[in-house]
Amino acid sequence: MLITTTHTLEGHEVGEYLGIVTGEVIAGANFVRDIFASFTDIVGGRSKKYENVLKRGREEAIEEMQYAAIKLGADAVIGVDLDYEVVGKGGSMLMISATGTAVKIKNPPRAIS
Numbered sequence: 001m002l003i004t005t006t007h008t009l010e011g012h013e014v015g016e017y018l019g020i021v022t023g024e025v026i027a028g029a030n031f032v033r034d035i036f037a038s039f040t041d042i043v044g045g046r047s048k049k050y051e052n053v054l055k056r057g058r059e060e061a062i063e064e065m066q067y068a069a070i071k072l073g074a075d076a077v078i079g080v081d082l083d084y085e086v087v088g089k090g091g092s093m094l095m096i097s098a099t100g101t102a103v104k105i106k107n108p109p110r111a112i113s
Contacts, residue, residue, distance in 0.1 A: 001066055002076035003100070009076060015106035018072040020099060023064025025057045026087070027094040057096040058082060065098040074102035 002009060061082070069077045080100035087095045 001069065001074070002105075003062065003066060003080055004076070004078055005080045007079045009078060009103075009105065012076075013106040014078070014103045016104040018069070018074050018102040018104060021065050021068040021072065021074075021077060021102045023061040023066070023068065023098045025060045025064070025096045027053055027057050027096070053094075054084075054096070057094065058098070061096045061098040065100060069100075069102035072102045073104065075105040076103050077101065078103055 002012075008014075062080075065077060065080070077100040080098060083095075083097045083099070085095045085097075087093050
């Protein structure tokens with residue numbers, strides 16, 4: 001499935017807009033505390049633990065959004081936007097959301113076998 005942040009698919013024509021699809025992930029209740037505890041992991045101003053949590057959350061949100069698009073019969077998701085928000089009491093959790101528009105492509109590319 002094609003997934004893009006652009007609102008068009010170069011080389012393809014959108015045949016049908018199926019609707020908005022979303023994937024949301026909440027990173028654990030101890031996320032912020034764990035991040036502050038992992039500052040010993042910082043090398044060169046970067047925290048690998050923090051980056052890994054963000055990467056995993058982003059990938060899961062995109063997968064959830066893609067699954068929602070598949071359920072609608074989509075070939076692609078366009079205009080994808082990723083958002084990060086600290087939520088919960090005292091900012092104890094991180095919400096990562098992926099939102100886009102599920103579409104069917106006119107004459108979609110054939111799978112190569």
